Amino acid sequence: xxxxxxxxxxxxxxxxxxxxxxxxxxxxxxxxxxxxxxxxxxxxxxxxxxxxxxxxxxxxxxxxxxxxxxxxxxxxxxxxxxxxxxxxxxxxxxxxxxxxxxxxxxxxxxxxxxxxxxxxxxxxxxxxxxxxxxxxxxxxxxxxxxxxxxxxxxxxxxxxxxxxxxxxxxxxxxxxxxxxxxxxxxxxxxxxxxxxxxxxxxxxxxxxxxxxxxxxxxxxxxxxxxxxxxxxxxxxxxxxxxxxxxxxxxxxxxxxxxxxxxxxxxxxxxxxxxxxxxxxxxxxxxxxxxxxxxxxxxxxxxxxxxxxxxxxxxxxxxxxxxxxxxxxxxxxxxxxxxxxxxxxxxxxxxxxxxxxxxxxxxxxxxxxxxxxxxxxxxxxxxxxxxxxxxxxxxxxxxxxxx
Ligand code: ACO
Numbered sequence: 001x002x003x004x005x006x007x008x009x010x011x012x013x014x015x016x017x018x019x020x021x022x023x024x025x026x027x028x029x030x031x032x033x034x035x036x037x038x039x040x041x042x043x044x045x046x047x048x049x050x051x052x053x054x055x056x057x058x059x060x061x062x063x064x065x066x067x068x069x070x071x072x073x074x075x076x077x078x079x080x081x082x083x084x085x086x087x088x089x090x091x092x093x094x095x096x097x098x099x100x101x102x103x104x105x106x107x108x109x110x111x112x113x114x115x116x117x118x119x120x121x122x123x124x125x126x127x128x129x130x131x132x133x134x135x136x137x138x139x140x141x142x143x144x145x146x147x148x149x150x151x152x153x154x155x156x157x158x159x160x161x162x163x164x165x166x167x168x169x170x171x172x173x174x175x176x177x178x179x180x181x182x183x184x185x186x187x188x189x190x191x192x193x194x195x196x197x198x199x200x201x202x203x204x205x206x207x208x209x210x211x212x213x214x215x216x217x218x219x220x221x222x223x224x225x226x227x228x229x230x231x232x233x234x235x236x237x238x239x240x241x242x243x244x245x246x247x248x249x250x251x252x253x254x255x256x257x258x259x260x261x262x263x264x265x266x267x268x269x270x271x272x273x274x275x276x277x278x279x280x281x282x283x284x285x286x287x288x289x290x291x292x293x294x295x296x297x298x299x300x301x302x303x304x305x306x307x308x309x310x311x312x313x314x315x316x317x318x319x320x321x322x323x324x325x326x327x328x329x330x331x332x333x334x335x336x337x338x339x340x341x342x343x344x345x346x347x348x349x350x351x352x353x354x355x356x357x358x359x360x361x362x363x364x365x366x367x368x369x370x371x372x373x374x375x376x377x378x379x380x381x382x383x384x385x386x387x388x389x390x391x392x393x394x395x396x397x398x399x400x401x402x
Contacts, residue, residue, distance in 0.1 A: 014385040014386075014387065016387050019281075020205075020210075021281075024205070025205055025210055025213070025382070026205065026213065026373065026376075026379075027376075028204060028205070028369070028372060029043075029066070029372070030042070030043065030063060030202060030204070030365075030368050030369060030372060031043075031063075031202045031203060031204040031365070032044070032204075033203070033204055033282050033283075035280070035282035035283045035284050035285065036284055036285060037285060038283060038285035038286050038287065038288050039288065040203075040288050040289065042059065042062060042063055042201065042202055043062050043063065043066055043067070045062070045068075047198075047199065047288055047289060047292070048288065048292060050062075050198055051195050051198050051199055051292050054068075054198060055168075055194050055198070056167065056168060056194045056197040056198055056201070056361075057074065057077065057078055057081070057139075057167050058074055059197075059198045059201050059364070060139060060201065060363075060364035060367075061073075061074065061077055063201055063202050063364045063365055063367075063368040064135060064364055064367055064368045064371065078167065080136050081136055081139050081140045081167070082140070082161075082163040083140075083163070084136055084137055084140035084141065085140045085141065085143070085144050085161035085163070085170070086144065086160060086161055087141055087144050087145060087148065088118050090118075091111070091114075091145070091148070092148075092158065094111065094114065095107065095111075095148055095149065095152045096152070098110075098152075100152060100153060100155065101153070103234070103352060104146070104149045104150065104153065104352050104353055104355070104356045105230060105231075105233070105234040105240075105355050105356060105359070106234070107149050107152075108142075108145065108146060108149060108230055108356050108359060109227050109230040109231050109234070110227075111145045111149070112138075112142065112145070112223055112226055112227040112230060113223055113224055113227035114223075115137065115138070115141065115223040116221050116223040116224060119133075119134065119137055119223075121133075122134040122137060122221075123221040123223075124221075125216075125219075125221065125222060125370070125371070125374045126374065131222075131371065131374070134221070134222050134223070135222075135367050135371070138222065138223070138226060138363060138367060139363065139364070139367070142359075142360060142363055143167070143170070143171040143174070143360060144161050144171075144174060146171070146175070146353075146356045146357075146359070146360055147159070147171055147174035147175040148174070149353075149356065150175045150349075150350070150353050150356075151174075151175070153350065153352070153353075156178060157178065157179055158174075159173065159174045159177050159178070159179060160174075161174065166190065168190050168193055168194045168197065169185055169190045171193075171360070172185050172189065172190060172193065172347075173185060175349075175353075176348060186303075186304070188300065188303045188304075189300070189304070189347050192296055192299070192300045192343060192347070193347065193357075195292075195296065196293065196296070196340060196343065196344075196357070196361065197357075197360060197361040198361070199289045199292060199293065199336060199361070200289075200336065200357075200358050200361025200362050200365075201361055201362065201364050201365050202362070202364070202365030202368060202369070203362075203365065206238070207232045207233075207235070207237075207238045208229040208230070208232035208233040208238060208239065208362065208366070209229065209362075209365060209366060209369050210232075211228050211229050211231070211232040212225045212226060212228060212229040212366045212369060212370055213225075213369055213370065213373050213382065214228075214382040215228040215229075216370045216373055216374065217373065217379060217380065217381045217382040218381055218382075222367065222370050225366070225370055226363070226366050226367070226370070229362070229366045230359050233355060233358060233359055233362065234355060236276070239337075239355045239358040239359065239362070240355050241276050241277055241335070241337045242277070242337040242340050242341045242344070242354040242355060242357075242358055243341065243351050243352065243354045243355050244276040244277075245276045245277040245314075245337055245338060245340075245341045246310070246341035246342070246345060246351050246354065247276075247351065248262075248275075248276045248277075249310040249313050249314055249341075249342075250310070252313050252317075253309060253310060253313060257309070257313060259313055259316040259317050259320060260320060262317070263275070263317065263320050263321070263324070266326075267324070267326045275317065275321065275327075275332070276337075276338075277334060277335060277337050277338030277339075277341075278321060278327070278332045278333065278334055278335065278338060279330070279332040279333075279335065280333070280335045283333065283335065284331035285331070285333060286333045286334070287333060287334060287335045287336055289335075289336040290333070290334040290335055290336055290338055290339065293336060293338075293339040293340055293343070294334070294338075294339045296339075296343060297311060297339040297340075297342050297343050298311075300343050300346055300347070301342070301343075301346050304346050304347075306346045308342060308345070308346065310342055310345075311339075311342050314338065314339060314342065318334055318338070321333075321334075337358070340354070340357075340358075341354050344357060
């Protein structure tokens with residue numbers, strides 16, 4: 001194929017494409033998006049089929065290894081992950097070192113980076129054993145870590161992982177359960193969260209995934225690379241949008257629930273306010289994930305017997321947007337996170353835990369992309385060029401002469 005970068009290298013020219021609007025940073029065989037048509041596939045499988053039929057661990061396997069596992073393989077993978085879900089005891093002290101109101105994403109980023117200090121025998125991605133073990137360790141320990149972070153915020157005691165429970169079920173148990181107290185987990189909640197994790201599992205070269213690849217391109221270990229991805233994900237223009245959506249809905253409700261007044265502000269760009277959970281760099285059509293989440297939001301709220309006025313407000317905003325020229329001209333539709341927060345809230349997650357849930361979902365995608373990059377012999381260190389706009393050469397003036 002045509003390689004523009006090697007052509008340009010010979011001429012000394014560079015392309016300037018801020019925000020990578022049209023520049024591919026890599027080839028990849030993991031995820032396919034057709035933004036105009038609203039299509040998303042993992043390894044060729046349409047997202048709606050996976051959301052309906054698969055489960056999070058199976059989808060994680062598919063993303064990381066390229067094929068759906070057979071029953072025996074999936075069971076073996078699950079068993080192996082279960083053997084590693086416990087966090088080192090010293091992590092308890094690690095969590096208490098942060099202010100209890102510190103944002104969970106900041107603690108998660110630090111916690112994932114810190115795994116490199118506990119599992120120093122798994123840092124070389126070019127070694128088959130180390131690479132496979134680090135994949136298992138991340139999948140196993142991140143849910144335990146997120147549950148511990150949630151507990152730390154409330155001051156409630158931590159629960160240890162229970163290998164007899166399902167992956168998502170145990171995450172919910174560790175997050176909400178208490179020692180010596182029975183905690184019945186609604187299978188509908190487990191199923192809904194599992195499905196949301198599938199929807200977030202990969203999205204090709206988004207901001208956090210490109211960050212994981214960028215850091216990994218320097219041959220940084222997978223923990224350092226994924227931790228960097230968590231940092232990118234925390235931004236409100238990316239994963240932080242799910243939290244920002246709920247804050248926006250709360251504010252509209254507190255201001256009297258008038259969606260049209262809020263939309264007027266958005267369209268006039270008053271104070272740079274945006275309709276959070278709307279718009280996407282790649283989708284110029286309805287985000288296929290948002291359609292699935294919207295349906296699930298109705299289902300889950302109905303099943304849990306929760307009647308949330310915020311869902312009405314969200315639907316009102318969408319209804320206005322779909323008929324309004326501002327949004328039509330700019331092709332702005334709900335993205336995956338417009339409706340997720342309402343489900344997480346109904347499940348009982350505090351708002352600050354929404355983006356860590358996104359991180360848990362995106363984890364297999366980050367791992368898969370890191371591994372694909374490491375396995376590709378043509379990978380080079382990521383090192384963009386720039387177009388310099390600063391001062392021309394000038395002479396240094398000593399301090400006493402300025
Ligand atoms: N509300 C109002 N206007 C918007 C919105 C929005 N949510 N999104 C884009 N626009 C407008 C911009 O103001 C701009 O208008 P202009 O041409 O008059 O200047 C036009 O649409 C194009 O927007 P850009 O910012 O250039 O689009 P870009 O591709 O750079 O940004 C992004 C995409 C960051 C997702 C943007 O749509 C946004 O900020 N959305 C809200 C935050 C959000 O929901 N993020 C989650 C993204 S999905 C994810 O990470 C899961």
